[in-house]
Amino acid sequence: MSKARPSRTLSLACVLAALTLGVALAHGEASAPPTRAGLVEQFLARPEGTVLLSRATRGVREFTLEVHRIESEIAPGVRVEQWAFGFPGQPPSVPGPELRVRVGERVRITLVNTHDQPHTLHLHGVTSLAQEMDGVPHLSREVRPGESFTYEFVAQEAGTHAYHCHFQTNVHLDMGMYGALIVEDPDARPVWSGEHTLILDEWDSHHDPARLPYTPSYDTFLVNGKAHPLIPELSIPAGETHLVRLLNLGAQPHSLHLHGTSFLVVAKDGHDLPLPYLADTLPILPGERYDVLVKGRDGTFPWHDHNAGANTTRGEYPGGMHFDVVGSPALRADGTPAPQTTHDHGHPSSPSSSTAADSAVVAISNFEFAPEQVHIRAGGSVTWENHDSVPHHVALTVDGKEVHHELPPHGRVSVTFPQKGTFAYHCLPHPFMKGTVEVE
Ligand SMILES: [Cu+2]
Structure with missing residues (x-):
């Protein structure tokens, strides 16, 4: 969440303000509230305009997005046509896949128009891009059916942004052509898990x-x-x-x-x-x-x-x-445990199963493995199903060797465990996501 801009010249006041605001939040440290004058000075010192692609400090991050007509059930029994972004070879979805980049990276997002309407990609909230990359048809260009265009910029400001089509926006945005664009600051230490x-x-x-x-x-x-x-x-x-x-x-x-x-x-x-x-x-x-x-x-x-x-x-x-x-199990007002409510929808959030089985399924949803712990018999298998719209990894250590299994959005992978033991695993890009396989 820090707003440090490593590739730019900053005034001392700007640096101090950034330290006070962003870094304190990311690191959970107490700090004096900023003054109005300091914030105005920070705003005046704020660099504006196109950041040259050559100013990237952290390498290149590339994505390719296609556009497909899909049919989705948005409410029980309510099926609608949508125009959905998706990675090539993977199911398109509304929202489109979440794009995560890091401050300092040169980001290249290629829109391959695999649909029968013109589209664009507007990078909502990104202020460092050149006008031609803003995805507004009359100020940059539209991407016609069969065409491709690569939107390129240097990620500067950590935070929650978005991407969406800006061609006939009232219709195209409404048809589901949007997704989240998250810029992460790899130097920040988040206070959240x-x-x-x-x-x-x-x-x-x-x-x-x-x-x-x-x-x-x-x-x-x-x-x-x-x-x-x-x-x-x-x-x-x-x-x-x-x-x-x-x-x-x-x-x-x-x-x-x-x-x-x-x-x-x-x-x-x-x-x-x-x-x-x-x-x-x-x-x-x-x-x-x-x-x-x-x-x-x-x-x-x-x-x-x-x-x-x-x-x-x-x-x-x-x-x-x-x-x-x-949250955690409900308590009564007298502090004793309340009767459990069962949920018949949403992702599985049951606690660890206590009986070993021949196989187990772990759902990945909202950046969590559920259940976090599964028990299987030796020779059994565990299947991970990714319900998120971002890729996750299952990084396991078996026989002293770390094995990585990549799960694309909505993908699944099964692993067989021939030997007894406790196998802890985590997601590589999201290390706070952890789970355990107990093989008995
Ligand atoms: Cu469009």
């Missing part, structure tokens, strides 16, 4: 994209492309603090209210706030991004749009923008 990205959107479930003029009437309200009860639960156990990145890439304002706790709002539109603030209800307008820290607690509590009309699907309650935050 888990991370979640939630993208808000609305859908007109009766909409036909071929019918013009386009006058949508939204009746389905989505988080990461799904309406309640298809939105996965968010697991934040007591004792842990997670970063939740909230992006509104829809067309309507939303008012996200979390029951049972208050969160700390730490960044807006990719910028660390000089004074993070506590809230339990966050208004988020189209195009805005907020990063909030959520501490886990006991019990399961809803997080939903407090505009109750958006808690419906096609007018029926409950539906829409509503999901559960699952």
Whole structure:
């Protein structure tokens, strides 16, 4: 979350302000609040404009995105046509795959237009790019069917950004052409142990994209492309603090209210706030991004749009923008354990199974392995299923050798364990994701 810009000349005031604001948050250290004058000075010293590609300090990060027409179930029984970004050879999805880059990298995103409409890629929130890379058809160019174009920039500011199509934006954005673009600062030491990205959107479930003029009437309200009860639960156990990145890439304002706790709002539109603030209800307008820290607690509590009309699907309650935050087991008011609530939707979040079986399945969802611990018999196998839209790795040490299994978004891999033992594993790009295989 640090905002240090290693490749630029900074004034001393700017350096001091960056140290006070970003680094203190990322490292969890106390610091004096910045002054108004200091913040204005920091703004005036802020370098603006195109950062030359030759100024990259950390090598090249490349992605290729295609566009495909897909059909998706956005709410139980509600199937719609979508135009979805996807990596070549992998299932396209709404939102499109999350792109993660690091400060200082030269980022190359090639849009291969495999669809029958012109599209572009607008890099929402990235201020270091050249105008021709901004993806606005009349100021740069459109990418026609069959064409490709590579959008290139040097990542400068750590934070939560987005990408989306900017061609006939009212239709194309509404058809699902968006995704998160996260810029990470590899020098920052985050205070959170888990991370979640939630993208808000609305859908007109009766909409036909071929019918013009386009006058949508939204009746389905989505988080990461799904309406309640298809939105996965968010697991934040007591004792842990997670970063939740909230992006509104829809067309309507939303008012996200979390029951049972208050969160700390730490960044807006990719910028660390000089004074993070506590809230339990966050208004988020189209195009805005907020990063909030959520501490886990006991019990399961809803997080939903407090505009109750958006808690419906096609007018029926409950539906829409509503999901559960699952903490540690609920306690009664007298401190004794409360009866367990069972969940019949979302990703599996059951505790470790105690009986060894011939095989086990570990679901990867929202940057977690669930269950974290599985028991199998010697000779059995474990299958990991990646439900996230980012790649994960399973890095295992077997017989003293570390073995890496890469799981593309929505991919799966099975590993056989011939010998008894306890095998700890983790995800390489997300080392806070950990799990264990017990072979008996
Ligand atoms: Cu488009």
